[in-house]
Amino acid sequence: MESRSLPMAAATSMSVAIAIVFLIYTAAPLGDAASVEHTFIVNQTKMTRLCKETQVTVVNGQLPGPTIEITEGDTVTVHVINRSPYNMTIHWHGVKQFRNCWADGVPMLTQCPILPNKNFTYQFNVVGQEGTLWWHAHVPGLRATVHGAFIIRPRHGAESYPFPQPHKEIPVIIGDWWEKDLAEMARNMTKSIFLSYASASTINGLVGDLFNCSGVPKEGYVLDVEPGKTYLLRIINAGLFSEFYLKIAGHKFTVVAADANYVSPFTTDVIAIAAGETVDALLLADAPPGRYYMVALPNQAPLPDTQTPEYTTRGMVRYKVSHSAGNGTTILRSSRGAEEEQGGYSSGDAPMVPKMPDIHDTITSFYFHSNLTSLRHHGHSLVQQRVDERLYVVLSLGTICKKGQFCKRGDSDENLLVATMNNASFQHPTAIPTLLEAHYYHTGLINGTTQELPKRPPLLFNFTDEALIPFGPKEMRLEPTYKATLVRRFRHGAVVEIVFQSTAMLQGDSNPMHLHGHNMLVLAEGLGNYDPVKDVARYNLVNPPVKNTVLAPNRGWIAVRFVANNPGVWFMHCHYEFHLSMGMAAVFIVEDGPTVDTSLLPPPVNFPTCSHDNSLIQTI
CATH class of the missing domain: 2.60.40.420 (Cupredoxins -  blue copper proteins)
Known part of the structure; x- marks a missing residue:
């Protein structure tokens, strides 16, 4: 077993150091895979970049944090010791976590957050992937300083690079x-x-x-x-x-x-x-x-x-x-x-x-x-030709009345600006258990507390009209929206096609959309409004790029396709922090397949539990 752990922050106490050594040398690897092991101490330290000493939250005293380097097929074990004042999770961005959604690191969706002065160990296999990914905190704002590279090298070494x-x-x-x-x-x-x-x-x-x-x-x-x-x-x-x-x-x-x-x-x-x-x-x-x-x-x-x-x-x-x-x-x-x-x-x-x-x-x-x-291999196309489900997801901004049902729209302090997918803004769940536990144990909680993400927008209009950017009468009638914990279910193996449409509603920005647990094939992208008749003819069904994060361009669209073959509860969201915090997100639930090997694994024995007095501060 290979064991790696970066030096601890100087302020770490001797008792913590002993605990870390115990964790490192007692954790067992999964199966026969080589094991790469790290300890992440999340704490606050003072750094100076612009003549001003600033307190920042980092891992092991580093900015960026430690680089994780593995070989395809390895098992990764990361002991997270939270010495910060914030709830914490770590997301392994782009790692598929096949059948192991428990290690995906999204608070209240896949796990309870790691509370201050608590520990949690992530353990997962990395199979069938190689290249550059990264890890980051999945709590609001903190991924700006809690992040690092995650490098997967080919099993046969650098000489097997193409x-x-x-x-x-x-x-x-x-x-x-x-x-x-x-x-x-x-x-x-x-x-x-x-x-x-x-x-x-x-x-x-x-x-x-x-x-x-x-x-x-x-x-x-x-x-x-x-x-x-x-x-x-x-x-x-x-x-x-x-x-x-x-x-x-x-x-x-x-x-x-x-x-x-x-x-x-x-x-x-x-x-x-x-x-x-x-x-x-x-x-x-x-x-x-x-x-x-x-x-x-x-x-x-x-x-x-x-x-x-x-x-x-x-x-x-x-x-x-x-x-x-x-x-x-x-x-x-x-x-x-x-x-x-x-x-x-x-x-x-x-x-x-x-x-x-x-x-x-x-x-x-x-x-x-x-x-x-x-990069095509052996002349075979990656694209599934059949499509089982099509979604047209409009990415926009809107407003919700702070008090009651009626309020002034436009530039008014009576409403709350939110980000939306098909005119619905994601409400992060706070109910216990997590959505993943509710899904795994079939508690019925999901059906009782969530709403289905609409497969198309409730209203069609010229989404990329520049006149919608400033506050004014044209956009005001389109502002009203609502908040809900948005979920979309897919049967195991379903081929899903999504067109993400950026809009000009109160802004004309691009939208980098990240899907956890899966890769997406990028079939086409364009400027303006997506045309379901003429734009399908532009699809690349031969060698489309494979991405986990796709950019819906400024006032444009992007069409993707993926196979829902990884059972679990997976977050889909914009990777701009303000869009995510304001609600441009949804949860994709992929059902179990017909066999044990196509079904979600049970939770690990050390899985953290929540209680109603955990004071879950801003956990997206």
């Missing part, structure tokens, strides 16, 4: 730096109070030299490369609110995978990556030795959409050059001028800066995502 074996593999995590209280920010969003925004963007936890304190540029991420070598960048967007464009001056990327699924390789100078997505890209160090900025720019919908603070950040790609030591050996040193060695830069040694897309350029994202196709 692309040239890279010299090194580098996680590149794009995120946010917040000086605000993230839990308070999330609570405010559920009350239509939008007062908090990130203070900076980050690459691997560093804000970069576009930000300064008292005129001193801040530290940025540096990737040292050797001329002629190829590097596999495992890129993750862990940000709460933004899609990002990533460029490296003087270089191109070869995109080889997305969401831990191989794609037909293509070359590009810009990567578009939405919140929740991962992209694997090869970087060939083929430029003249020097320094080249790596820039991450968040995009946003153009006017008349509401404009929010968005911050570009940058790191550096720095070449190592060879110098002879005079004794027949070669020494690699970073490429820099004499003045840099003394603390400054010469004008001739200035790093090259890439030309970035405009912050309001959403077409570049549309073209990037449209260019993804699956």
Whole structure:
């Protein structure tokens, strides 16, 4: 059994350390699979990025948190020790958790949250997947700092990659730096109070030299490369609110995978990556030795959409050059001028800066995502030709009266702004037991406390009409909505097709939709309103990309298909934090199949239980 655990925070007591050692060496692996083991201590620590010491919630004192590296087929065991003041769960984003929904990490849907000063051990197998995924807290706001990479390597090693074996593999995590209280920010969003925004963007936890304190540029991420070598960048967007464009001056990327699924390789100078997505890209160090900025720019919908603070950040790609030591050996040193060695830069040694897309350029994202196709194996199509159930899911905003049935609409403090799917806003359950337990034990609770997600919107209109973005008479009649715990049931093995339609209702933003427990085939995407007659002809039924997070473009649509073959209770939601907290979510329940091997496993023996006095604070 392989055991890995990163160093604990310095403040951890000796008694906790002894408990951790006991947990690590007494947990048994599942079956004959190799075991990779980690201990996550979630606590609060003070960090400084923008001249201000900020208390942040992190794992093992790190930002980003520990990288989990496994081989396909391994068993993963993670002991989570919650020393933070918040309820906590960890979601293994993109890991299918086949028949093991108990480890999916969604509070009150699949498990009771890990309360402060409590522990819980996640254990699961990773079979039939390889590539870059990630893990993060599934509590409001806190995934901004509680997250890390989850890397699955092929069973036969890097030489079995369907692309040239890279010299090194580098996680590149794009995120946010917040000086605000993230839990308070999330609570405010559920009350239509939008007062908090990130203070900076980050690459691997560093804000970069576009930000300064008292005129001193801040530290940025540096990737040292050797001329002629190829590097596999495992890129993750862990940000709460933004899609990002990533460029490296003087270089191109070869995109080889997305969401831990191989794609037909293509070359590009810009990567578009939405919140929740991962992209694997090869970087060939083929430029003249020097320094080249790596820039991450968040995009946003153009006017008349509401404009929010968005911050570009940058790191550096720095070449190592060879110098002879005079004794027949070669020494690699970073490429820099004499003045840099003394603390400054010469004008001739200035790093090259890439030309970035405009912050309001959403077409570049549309073209990037449209260019993804699956890397086909043996000439077989991945697409199920029959469809058992079709859903047309409209992603929008609306309002609910705070008091009574009637209230003023539009820009009024009498209503609550919510996010919706088919004009219904998700109400996170607080009843005990969890939805997964109620489903497994057939308690009848689900039927008594949930409503069915409608398969189509109650009203058809021009969803992408720009006139719906500002408050006004045209959108006011479309605002009224309601809250409910939305559930949709699927029989085991059903082939489900969903068209996600973004709208212009009070905003014209894109929507990165994440489905737990399954991958989706992206059949087509387009701008404007989906046309069920003409757009079906555009479907890629040969080699569509396979994703766990799909981006419904700004005022556009995306059509996906998946097979409901993983029994359990699975969350489907937008990965923008404000959309999720405001209710753009639903639960997909997949029934058991006809055999033991197609049925949900029983809960683990250490499964946490809830009580009515748990004070379940904001647990989505």
